[in-house]
Amino acid sequence: MPPKLYSIPTSPTCGFVRLVAKELNVKICVKNLNFSRKEHLSRDYMQLNPFGKVPTLEDRGFVVHESTAIAYYLLRKYAPKSQLYPDCPRKRARIDQILATVASTIRPHFVEFSRKLFCDDRKPTDEEKASFNRTVVQGLVHLIEGPFAVGDSLTLADLCIVANLTIAFINGFVEIDNYTALEAYYDRVLEELPYLTEIFGEAIGVLLQRRSELLDLPVSPTSE
Known part of the structure; x- marks a missing residue:
């Protein structure tokens, strides 16, 4: 029985x-x-x-939650020599740093903005959109050091960054014209995925459905 991901x-x-999991060929x-x-x-x-x-992962009675812990579990169990986590102390430290920064510094802002998108019956304000771009998008930009996040090849860090960027780009509130280098990075990683x-x-x-719904909503619930 394959591991189950909630x-x-x-x-x-x-x-x-x-x-x-896909990159490691783990079903x-x-x-x-x-x-x-x-639920x-x-x-x-x-x-x-x-x-x-x-997420929460259940694998034959063993349960682990938190995305970074799950990623390391899959890596160590199924592909311990994968270049997603190269055997270099400095590269591993940099990957760990990126994953920790996303989880502790960037992710809380992402969650706050996403809750407003789905729970508040209104469009985000200009101030909220600017804050999202400053704290989330610009934050992700700071984590990328070269062609890839760490070195010249795909690692766990890129998978983490791209997962966040994909959702950020789709929500329609990223000022993409201000991030041409980030867009080029995203396209480069997509070629690998x-x-x-x-x-x-x-x-x-x-x-996309939520974006369509937001077009018909005011910025403030009390707006005429």
């Missing part, structure tokens, strides 16, 4: 884990939870992850 389509962290079974029905707070799921978050659209296909549909 997920939601629009989560960059879940997308990151799926990219890692996983994806179980998408319905947050609107509070993530069900008794059964809370026994797997008491924080009620995704021909299956990315397959993994994020459902997320693309959901976010």
Whole structure:
């Protein structure tokens, strides 16, 4: 039985884990939870992850949550010599630094903005969009050192960054003209990941639908 990944389509962290599994040729079974029905707070799921978050991986009775921990678990169990995590202390330190920065510094801003997109019955304000570009998009720019995030080849760091960029670009509020180097980086990594659209296909549909809905909404719920 393949490992089971509890997920939601629009989560960059879940997308990151799926990219890692695909790149390592690890077959996983994806179980998408319905947050609107509070499936993530069900008794059964809370026994797997008491924080009620995704992603969570279940592999033959072993359960691990948090995307970085899951990625390292898959890597160490199924492909310990993978160049996604090269055997170089400095490169590994840089990869670890990027994953930690995304999780602790960038991701909270991403989550806050995403909640507003889906939970507030209004468009984001100009200030909110500017903050998203400054804290999330510009933050990701700072993590890229060259052709790839770390060195000259694809690593875990790129999979993490691209998962976040994919969702950020689709939501329609990235000032892409201001980030030509970032766009070039994204296109370069996509050449290494021909299956990315397959993994994020459902997320693309959901976010494009939400973008369409937002066009008819005011910036403020009280606006005329």
